[in-house]
Amino acid sequence: MKNIKIATIPGDGIGKEVVPAATEVLKAVSEVHGGLAFDFTDFPYSCEYYLEHGDMMPEDGLERLKDFDSIFLGAVGNVNLVPDHISLWGLLIKIRREFEQVINIRPAKVMSGVQSPLVNPNDFDLIVVRENSEGEYSSVGGRIYRGEDEIAIQNGIFSRKGTERAMRFAFELASNRKKHVTSATKSNGIYHSMPFWDEVFKDVSKDYPDITTDSQHIDALAAFFVTHPEKFDVIVASNLFGDILTDLGAGIMGSVGIAPAANINVNGKYPSMFEPVHGSAPDIIGKGIANPIGQIWTAKMMLDHFGEEELGTVLLDVIESTTHDRILTPDIGGKHTTREVTDEIIKRLKAK
Incomplete structure (x- = not known):
């Protein structure tokens, strides 16, 4: 059994909604396909953390993260609370630079069912x-x-x-x-x-x-x-x-809400970090309509990074079968909630 230790940083805004959704999907991947397990540890680093502590993460925050196999990030930023140059340079860019994540990769493709x-x-x-x-x-x-x-x-x-x-x-x-x-x-x-x-x-x-x-x-x-x-x-x-x-x-x-990204450490000294392209989307926080696909597709990229390309392909196929059948959140022309899209992806994974 391969056990992968993942540091989850939901961060700000809808990150707190889509990261839990994507971790549920990853757990379903491990349950259905076996041979792979995920151990998630949640970290509260965010703009709210900054308001309470004066920093986006504690002084030893990087030390706490460095021994994980990867970092799964949701979103960083709430300009109404913390200026962007503080939130980004204090968390996202700090991790990228200090952990030598020297390559960023972002795919874009036509998604079936997404206009x-x-x-x-x-x-x-x-x-x-x-x-x-x-x-x-x-x-x-x-x-x-x-x-x-x-x-x-x-x-x-x-x-x-x-x-x-x-x-x-x-x-x-x-x-x-x-x-x-x-x-x-x-x-x-x-x-x-x-x-x-x-x-x-x-x-x-x-x-x-x-x-x-x-x-x-x-x-x-x-x-x-x-x-x-x-x-x-x-x-x-x-x-x-x-x-x-x-x-x-x-x-x-068709939407920044479906786009994934990976920040890759190529020398193996530190973990790589996986994050969706979308931001914290303060206008839809708490409405239950955040698109989880960007975060879930990011999970697919993380699977690829760990050499699980076959499982990654299965997950992307399931995502596309879901969008093909028009099970979509409002940002891409649908009427479904974050919960409904996530549940449908999990159901189809378990049917594979």
């Missing part, structure tokens, strides 16, 4: 590999002067090690998919970092002769996500560009 806003989505199925540790989201920079002379400086940091690492991850991923990698760049406008990015991409591609490549400027690439998403397989992007593209990917699927 894409695109007239002809053409069964797109793509995945964005985002460099997750540096780039435009570095903390290097500062502000000087005041008033009309005030200056803010934000430095983008692109190391060869970090850039190449993300690109190799993308190529390895593409080798088990449609064998194509697209690089997101902007070397016609960003003078130093993007020509460097292009050079590293060209160098790395030489080691993967069986994989075709292309390079697209980010503005054109964003347009192609809307006009021809079916042409893409794996896209590798910097921290900022990947962040933007993945929200766009969620949008063309």
Whole structure:
């Protein structure tokens, strides 16, 4: 029996509704298919925790998390209580950086029964590999002067090690998919970092002769996500560009509520973290209509990470059979509750 220790951090808002739903689904997976068990430990780190303690997590919070096999996160943020730069840098980004979760991966595909806003989505199925540790989201920079002379400086940091690492991850991923990698760049406008990015991409591609490549400027690439998403397989992007593209990917699927994500530690020193793309959605807290699919699809990605790809495929198939039969929450055109969607997925898992 493989026992996987998971630290669950429901966090804020609807995270407290969808994380329990997804853990129920994972328990059903282990009950039905055997050979796999999950040991969940809940942590209350959140904006409410911050209001009580002055920090998003205790001083030894990372020490408490580091020996788990993975972290299952719900949502972070409640701008009405805590400014975003405090909540995100005190919890989500802190975990990503300190646990060396240097790769972020987010898939987007046509989901049966979910209406894409695109007239002809053409069964797109793509995945964005985002460099997750540096780039435009570095903390290097500062502000000087005041008033009309005030200056803010934000430095983008692109190391060869970090850039190449993300690109190799993308190529390895593409080798088990449609064998194509697209690089997101902007070397016609960003003078130093993007020509460097292009050079590293060209160098790395030489080691993967069986994989075709292309390079697209980010503005054109964003347009192609809307006009021809079916042409893409794996896209590798910097921290900022990947962040933007993945929200766009969620949008063309039909709702940010169904989009999953994984923050991957590649050296095995620390746990990886799995989270849906949606935020805390304060407008629907407590209404029982939060879409659990993003969190449940995130659980599928966690299964894949642990080498349980077959179980992950079963879970995604069950999710799609549920959406195909129009058992949907209101954000994707349905009338069902969080509870009803979760129960239906569990029922279909047990019937497999």
